[in-house]
Amino acid sequence: MDLEINVNGEQWVLNVAPADVLLDVLREQVGTKSPKIGCERGDCGSCTILMDGRSVRSCLVLAVEAEGHDIVTVEGISYEGMSQLQDLFISTNAFQCGFCAPGIVLAATELLENNPDPTRHDVQDALAGNLCRCTGYEPIIEAVLAAAPARQEGDSQ
Amino acid sequence: MTTTFPFEAESTEDELKTVGTAAVRIDGLDKISGAAEFVDDMDFGPGLLHAAIVESPHAYAKILSIDTSEAEKAKGVVRVVTGDDFPYKFGMYMEDRYIFAQDHVRFVGEQVAGIIARSHREAVQAAKLIKVEYEVLKPLLDPKKAFADDAELVHPDLGDYTHVPWFFPQANTNIAHWRKIRKGDTEKAFAEADYVLEDTYTVPRYAHCAIEPHVTVSKLDQSDRLTVWTASQSPHTQRHLFAEALAPLGFTHKDVRVITPYVGGGFGGKAGVSMEIMGAAMATLVKGRPVKLRWTREQEFYNTYQRQGVIAELKVGVMNDGTITAVEHRLYWDAGAYVEYGANVVNAAGLSATGPYRVPNITNDSLCMYTNLPPGGPYRGFGYSEFHFGLESHMDRIAEAIGMDPVDFRRKNAIVEGDELAYGAHMNPSGLIEAIDKVADAIDWGTDEESDNPDTVMGKGMALFWKAPAMPPNASSASFLKFNEDGSLNITVSGMELGQGYLTVMAQIASEVLTVPVEKIRVETPDTDRNPYEWQTVASHVTWSSGLAVEKAAIEARGKIFDVIHQVYGYEDDSLYLEDEKVKCKTDPDFEKLLSDFVIDGIQTEEGTWRGGPIIATGKFMPEFTNANSDPETGQGGHPNVHYTVGATGVVLEIDKDSGRIWVRKAALAVDAGRAINPDLVTGQIVGGLVQGLATVLYEDMRFDEGGKMMNPTFTDYKIPTAFDIPDEIIPIIVEVPQPDGPFGARGVGEHTMIAAAPVIANAVYDALGVRIKSMPITQEKIAMSYLEKRSG
Amino acid sequence: MIANEFEYRRPTTLAEATQVLAQHSGSVKVLAGGTDLVAWLRDDAIAPDLVIDIKAIPDLRDIKIDGDVLHIGSLVTFTELIESDVVKEHVPLLAEMAETVASPGIRNRATMAGNICSAVPSCDAGPVLLAYDTAVHLTGPSGNRSVDINDWFTGLRQTAGTDDEVVTHLTIKLRQHGGVYVKLMRYAGEDLAQAAVGIVAYPDNEYRVAFGAVAPTPIRSAVIEETLRGKPLDDDLVAAVVAMVPDEISPITDMRSTAEYRTHMTGVMLKRGLWAARQRLDGTGPAYGARLI
């Protein structure tokens, strides 16, 4: 089937089978490798992408379902340099192996867009579907809290 | 007496510039921008083929026939593979495994056949068409039953297997290895002890759950060179095992190349060789075509190494003043169907099963039992987490029985530098007492906390840990270092960046010696053709061992730099030093020479000729004081371990009396890093390791049905922590009692931080509710039901 | 990767959808959020030859109030429930329940209607929709009909909806109430319910009590509701209904829990839940979203 989707601001026309999941199509046909294959059944969050601004697990979306939707991956938010959040992740050594990082960067990005002043609980909730085996989450949570727009404004005052 | 170390690193208390700072990870930008490339992210072009594996549904069965005819005809199929294609054995410490099953399958999920097809979907579909006929045999699922005299044999030919000299398999039994320690006279000591406590603790199997599944792409090119791109902790060991196992096909080591980019977490699961050998072997049948084999999450659970289960029978004798006089520890390990790697876990645990205590009389029996469950293997903690559960639970119980505070009891018996170890060698310098005191302080040991919620109660616990790297006595590391025109550095090593921050730490060590800033140092992930040897990235040894190799290379490079300066300007080498990327001279304060001015091009002499040239250096490290030749009956005489890293963990928790739910309100963990080369990264290990350890005690648990099939091979039912499942507060404490032979005094900390998590929870639950749980995991359900029983009975 | 191939259709009207369903003779699955369906496809647990995606059909996304009737379209996701002002104001219990479903990446796709169509015993929406006496509205080849939620769950993963019908929306009749959803999980993170209790308390001591994950389907307990009816809540009354729990549920022992723990905890959750629902009705209870266990 023909599929037209927008990935990181670029329009793609692809040929896919109905049984192809979006995760595989993004990785193999579009070449965006930041969404990772961790479980392929919605349990780990490493395939997280933003679809029309909301985080979804691309392993649970058939590619054909994405017709007409806007998809953003970490590559997409990194073109113009790192976001405030990404900078903090780097400078605080928040990640270890980094396999979960693309998904977590996006889940946290979604949170901060909708909630400029999240509590620790809000951050935990936003990241609860993104498994990280390395870090114990603490440094990630701290970096997200520090990157919150409300906190950033507070800092600059 | 203390061990004398042949190599004293030059590290001293001199002011350090880079070592000891929280340098920003050199892989940070890669990983956060999405640029970091893992094996599955690499492109191999349109010729890439995909493999799928046919697995045994039975835990123990004889293969009667395999019918591949339908699969061979299926769409997209390029080649079907069975055990007949590769009748070769392999194994890390003991050759007991086959690339594909031969006449028997010994665990559910074992590879029986493989499909290579043009697409992943076609491979998986074709795999369903292979028909295997089995004669089902009765599986052995319990290590104690496997030990019984009349047990069926999982490996009837055990007596013929090749293995390392420090293993002692017992032919015609299921005992693949029996590590014995006999020291002093335990029988007498128990008879004379004021109090003796004996009990059994059980620990189930656990899964590593790196978020990146195992994946490998292999290609045999037209010139007969086999390249394997793999998510591995052990590129050189993999190359060695591939070359050995496939030697009948004509491969030598130089024909086999292993390339490992970033790895998405290891925890021991990607050490040695597991599924990778199937991919490597299959590729030899389709010359010119790369073949990808990627494990599903389910396969990740049931056909890679698992952390072995154990039944631990423990007996400890003490005097009324709290002195431990004897320990008898009998460990029945459920080592699984193949123990080529796992037997060394058993060995390591047997050597150290007294825990970090001074014990004069010891009887340890660590039994590596074959069972019909998936192969056991290395997992962060390498046997120590498993035996610490019982041991550290036991210590609390003994302290209570003799009326002593459990922290005082531990402090009294804690091992210190120079104490004799179970196998006769002596303990290295360590900050165990400092760790105990700091953790006790951090959790306000001695003050009871009250919950203001009537449904909950508070509890506190403490537990100690120790661990030594478990490696062959001659495991070594090497490094190459070269300067670039601008004075920046490229370093190649073959340790793996698993997330622990290894690359950054190596850069910091080189930076410290050569004064080149960390940002100007690139440390490369391995390619066995180009990078120098490293045994494996396991055992928490690379900071120490590979760090020493890098330090030596940096020192060699510095020597060459000084030589050039000496040749051209005549300053004596020992008057020269490096500062801010310049050579300076103690005897001539006006002299300075920028490294970037000459490390490639050399220095022009007055007559116009040149001296020097590219500065390159090598370093290697192999411990030369270790030996594994001990007496098989007593374990005495060798020096199998290089050193121990020690520490303490404490928690404050709140428990809902009805549901059993636990909130870890506070956790403190002190580990003696010798020297924290990067405190941020050590803290990362503390927090990450502690959370991983807490999960093993609170909810993780591999479950198998009566047929030996794993029932929960998904994250839906094998729960690993989420962002909600962490302590409210973690207090990381870094103790620094330097390791004399470590780079700048450093020793490894990667595994240690999860080791005491299980007993510390057991002890705190007891403190809160008076319920002692002796089998892991200590789930909320177990707590609730035990407490209910206690209340009603 | 999904190994089995299938055909995919994305109708743009309900009529087209029902027509496709009626005409198709093989096995067919309706796709909404897909968080169950795609996982099952990938697991090879189902192998339909046709998947009908209903997300292009308009008018299935409303959350609105018509008089005293709340209307929730079948494509409304759990995230939309959490973020809806209507829900916040009139049925905060739905948001409390929705917040316990998986995590944002799932909730952004998964729909509440899909949850009761999958109809696994632990479906979070089950106990709450039961306690609300929800009506499930369907359309099919023979027209529209509605099914009382109390008749909806017919067996393990089975519902009163037929293969050629599509759920269009759910309706709940609103009156003043307090409610609670208590979910037992193996840990604080994303998990399926080991057991769950949904309670709605109406004025004059009228209660609706439903359980999840302790029977082949989510269930109501008429006996407990009857016992509570008209009596002011006190410790003895609560103890009396908690004592009825073992006879009202039929939990199994499985991977996630033993039957004993499920039974014990259903009682604990009922006890804490009744008090919380009652207090919320009175405006004094813990805020919606606060965890009781």
Ligand code: FES
């Ligand atoms: S790969 Fe999609 S959630 Fe794990």
Ligand code: FES
């Ligand atoms: S950093 Fe390794 S999984 Fe998160």
